[in-house]
Amino acid sequence: MDKIGLPTGYRLAQRYSQAIAAIRVIFLETEAGRIPETGAMLESARDLAAAARRDPVALLGLSLSKDYDSYSFHHSVNVAVLAMALAASMGLPQDEVEEIGLAGFLHDIGKTRIDRNIVVKPGKLTREEYREMQRHPEYGAMISAELPGVPERVAEAVLAHHVRFDRTGYPDWVRGREYGLISSIVAVADCYDAATTMRLYQEQLQPMQAVQEIRRQAGSALDREIVERFLALVGRYPVGSLVRLEGNEIAVVFTPSSHPAGAAVVKVVRDGAGTPLAEPQLVSLVDSGTRIVDLVDPLQQGIDVSDCF
Incomplete structure (x- = not known):
């Protein structure tokens, strides 16, 4: 990505x-x-x-x-x-x-x-x-x-x-x-x-x-x-939505879109193993071919999505 x-x-x-x-x-x-x-x-x-x-x-x-x-x-x-x-x-x-x-x-x-x-x-x-x-x-x-x-x-x-x-x-x-x-x-x-x-x-x-x-x-x-x-x-997933990607990464929707991927740009905050990233990574779902597979509850994950903006 x-x-x-x-x-x-x-x-x-x-x-x-x-x-x-x-x-x-x-x-x-x-x-x-x-x-x-x-x-x-x-x-x-x-x-x-x-x-x-x-x-x-x-x-x-x-x-x-x-x-x-x-x-x-x-x-x-x-x-x-x-x-x-x-x-x-x-x-x-x-x-x-x-x-x-x-x-x-x-x-x-x-x-x-x-x-x-x-x-x-x-x-x-x-x-x-x-x-x-x-x-x-x-x-x-x-x-x-x-x-x-x-x-x-x-x-x-x-x-x-x-x-x-x-x-x-x-x-x-x-x-x-x-x-x-x-x-x-x-x-x-x-x-x-x-x-x-x-x-x-x-x-x-x-x-x-x-x-x-x-x-x-x-x-x-x-x-x-x-x-x-x-x-x-x-878009399909509003900006600020916490989502799970195909590789199990946790990300925040940064730029929403009606694209089949679910959004245009996300900010990955946890890797596929669930480890928080020291530096969140901006990823284009359109360019990478990765898709959103599910919504994630930020309260259960202990993530404040507003920190990503």
């Missing part, structure tokens, strides 16, 4: 880190009651949108970065990254991919207006607390509309990201409105990233399980056509 070069590179990871820093400032300044500077956020949206249009798949690995202590910031950027990758894979132009990224960045900004004890509560919310939590799209739309340089369509998408495709979501007073692609794309990205993130009230799903959950919600909570586009993007 041949080694190959990294398909993403340092600059893409650096852009992700810059986006985290920008969103952290936006959230903290908003929580403090101030209207924040948006220049860094707008620049991050432009840079990541351009990267997504060059290679949508390359962005998928970025979303595996999880930080429970900074969940709001990481989740917001991950949703933006996934949404921009999806939008770019659908052939949308640069300006629309940027808007979709901004909607991802800001979709949960309304939670800064909600009592933090409610937002981080580990147990079941009371009826009153749940009603207040359901107001975060409204708060978020109002905040987004006040941010310099943020298009009106972004605020509309923030308002609508929990309305659901079948219009049974919230806020109930906006269910009858027509919405464009932005809110539908953000809703799919939001669902996928939330499903693959461990939280106090939710078990973390592995990428393939999250794909199955996305598929289950197609036509009800999520737009079926957008879901199908997302499934085509993430």
